[in-house]
Amino acid sequence: MSYWDVLKDxxxxxxxxxxxxxxxxxxxxxxxxxxxxxxxxxxxxxAGVAVLLATLPGLxxxxxxxxxxxxxxxxxxxxxxxxxxxxxxxxxxxxxxTGPSGLWLxxxxxxxxxxxxxxxxxxxxxxxxxxxxxxxxxRANGLDSTLSAVSDMAGPALAGLAVIVFGGRMSVxxxxxxxxxxxxxxxxxxxxxxxxxxxxxxxxxxxxxxxxWVQPVLRQLSGVYFFxxxxxxxxxxxxxxxxxxxxxxxxxxxxxxxxxxGAAGIIASLVAGHYVTSGVERRxxxxxAVLTVIGLVGLFTFTNVPGLIAAFVPLGIAVGLLDVGLLTxxxxxxxKVRATGTLAVSSSINLAGxxxxxxxxxxxxERGADSQLGAALxxxxxxxxxxxxLPRDVAKKETAKA
Numbered sequence: 001m002s003y004w005d006v007l008k009d010x011x012x013x014x015x016x017x018x019x020x021x022x023x024x025x026x027x028x029x030x031x032x033x034x035x036x037x038x039x040x041x042x043x044x045x046x047a048g049v050a051v052l053l054a055t056l057p058g059l060x061x062x063x064x065x066x067x068x069x070x071x072x073x074x075x076x077x078x079x080x081x082x083x084x085x086x087x088x089x090x091x092x093x094x095x096x097x098t099g100p101s102g103l104w105l106x107x108x109x110x111x112x113x114x115x116x117x118x119x120x121x122x123x124x125x126x127x128x129x130x131x132x133x134x135x136x137x138x139r140a141n142g143l144d145s146t147l148s149a150v151s152d153m154a155g156p157a158l159a160g161l162a163v164i165v166f167g168g169r170m171s172v173x174x175x176x177x178x179x180x181x182x183x184x185x186x187x188x189x190x191x192x193x194x195x196x197x198x199x200x201x202x203x204x205x206x207x208x209x210x211x212x213w214v215q216p217v218l219r220q221l222s223g224v225y226f227f228x229x230x231x232x233x234x235x236x237x238x239x240x241x242x243x244x245x246x247x248x249x250x251x252x253x254x255x256x257x258x259x260x261x262g263a264a265g266i267i268a269s270l271v272a273g274h275y276v277t278s279g280v281e282r283r284x285x286x287x288x289a290v291l292t293v294i295g296l297v298g299l300f301t302f303t304n305v306p307g308l309i310a311a312f313v314p315l316g317i318a319v320g321l322l323d324v325g326l327l328t329x330x331x332x333x334x335x336k337v338r339a340t341g342t343l344a345v346s347s348s349i350n351l352a353g354x355x356x357x358x359x360x361x362x363x364x365x366e367r368g369a370d371s372q373l374g375a376a377l378x379x380x381x382x383x384x385x386x387x388x389x390l391p392r393d394v395a396k397k398e399t400a401k402a
Contacts (some may be wrong), residue, residue, distance in 0.1 A: 142273010
């Protein structure tokens with residue numbers, strides 16, 4: 001069985017295209033928004049607030065969003081999320097300005113872009129978990145992880161190109177057009193209702209959060225990936241200072257280093273997705289956590305270009321192993337009913353680690369790259385320890401039921 005067998009599912013293939021365009025658009029939005037605020041509006045203090053508003057509300061609202069999706073057309077709401085993001089980006093690019101009123105408009109549109117984020121985040125993973133044939137899910141998870149790696153590589157580069165071509169302000173509006181295209185592709189998938197239900201109740205929201213906490217595997221997975229994402233968030237913020245000050249390299253090596261990691265992550269995702277089977281998910285995650293620690297130790301140890309590349313390669317491989325292991329194991333332990341809300345909560349907890357790490361990395365920047373690296377390593381070790389403690393018996397039992 002190959003990846004072509006997964007892509008023969010037309011709805012999955014279209015969802016994959018929409019997800020890829022949407023994820024690339026989201027990365028581009030974050031980058032162009034910061035450049036526009038700092039370079040054009042000359043309000044650097046506003047950049048952090050805007051990015052936080054474009055990220056945090058969607059994570060906080062994820063339990064409500066997941067419960068709302070229960071029994072509804074997930075691809076339609078995925079399209080709505082991308083369309084709202086696209087309109088918000090266009091509004092920022094065309095109307096935001098300096099001064100209190102202009103900044104409040106920018107903040108409001110950034111907040112609007114975040115509110116429906118769970119709809120876009122959950123749609124493809126919901127389809128893989130509940131509608132795709134079980135024998136295809138390992139490959140589908142590999143492709144899902146690959147799409148994330150591709151968006152992380154391509155998004156910043158395309159954002160930079162958009163700024164060069166259109167300028168800071170209009171590059172944000174151009175990103176809005178990219179997100180609108182993602183919405184159109186999502187609509188072409190047709191209606192997709194993966195579970196019975198309908199009508200959002202507070203009880204469903206509470207049950208979704210409770211399920212993530214009381215289910216041993218879901219709880220431990222959330223801890224592992226949250227701490228891992230904190231480590232990566234710190235490293236992303238630390239990498240410019242690390243590479244220019246510690247390695248004495250040009251800032252362009254920041255992009256080169258992450259591109260190397262992204263390429264390694266793509267290969268690792270495809271290989272892991274091809275070979276993942278029931279029972280090996282925990283070992284994949286443990287190996288990914290070990291490689292993350294190795295990569296960070298390498299950044300502490302080496303001070304030359306070969307050492308820099310040698311450190312970023314295992315960091316990239318770790319992404320593929322952790323993503324595929326997490327996605328596959330989580331699918332095996334999701335509840336049999338009202339699982340969409342649980343999936344949304346679990347996904348959002350995982351994603352929350354990155355902005356938390358980026359914020360912490362920024363706070364530590366005045367102490368230098370070594371302090372930032374030390375903090376990243378500490379969180380990576382915490383993820384490794386929690387990965388080691390993943391409940392073996394529960395994981396095997398639940399995986400066998402899938």
